[in-house]
Amino acid sequence: MTEEQKKYEDAENLESKSENPEEASAEKSENGVEDLQAENEKLKKDLLYSKAEAQNTRRRLEKEKSEAIAYSVTGFARDMLSVADNMERALAAIPDDIKQDEKIKNLVTGIEMTGKELLNILQRHGIKRVESVGQKLDPNLHQAMIEIESEKPEGTVVQEMQAGYTIHDRLLRPAMVGVAKAQSGETKSA
Structure with missing residues (x-):
């Protein structure tokens, strides 16, 4: 192919393109609109996902905050439980006849009142005693010794x-x- 033929073909191509510029422009704009609509839908989805993620994060943080407030006294409460245990042991160690002695009666009453007040304070902060005796063993609440x-x-x-x-x-x-176990004379029923 000679240079003149190439120039001639290029000129024809230009003429055919210039004859239908509206069609070419319409095709480009339709493709552009579709592309923009697809991009718009993608951006809407991304926005919804971002909003949902932000809401989930906010809920999780609120839950963590409320749990932190509710359980912040856990270490202190464990320490105070040993004080409550020692008060109970002290009261249990006093024989009944000495509890009735007028000289000691006020001391015993004071220890009992202090123990009750300690338990009331613990209850006000959400700390409750686990009911055990007479209950079925619950490994989530009881430790069988x-x-x-x-x-x-x-x-x-x-x-x-x-x-x-x-x-x-x-x-x-x-x-x-x-925990109760079967008496030695009894056999287990299967």
Whole structure:
């Protein structure tokens, strides 16, 4: 092909393009509109996902904040439980005949009142004693320390060695308990 033929073909191509500039422009604008609409839809989806993510983050942070407030006293509460335990042990160690002695009666009453006030304060802060004796052993609340032969159904808590406590809906300290087992003369029914 000679240079003149190339020039001639290029000129024809230019003429054919210039004859239909509106068609070419319309095609470009239709493709451009479709592209813009697709991009717009993508951006809308991205915006919705971003809003949902922000809302989920806000909810999670609010939940974490409320839990932090509710359970912030956990360490202090555990320490105070040992004080409550020692007060109970002190009262249990005093024989009944000495409790009735007029010289000691006021001291015993003061210790009892202090113990009750301590438990009331703990309850005001969401700390509750776990009910154990007579209940079925719950490994989420109780820690079985010994098995005791008893007439009670097997697996029933018959003795509490140390009280358990919860703080709001979480276990603060499990109750240390003795659990009933079948008496040695009885056989287990399967």
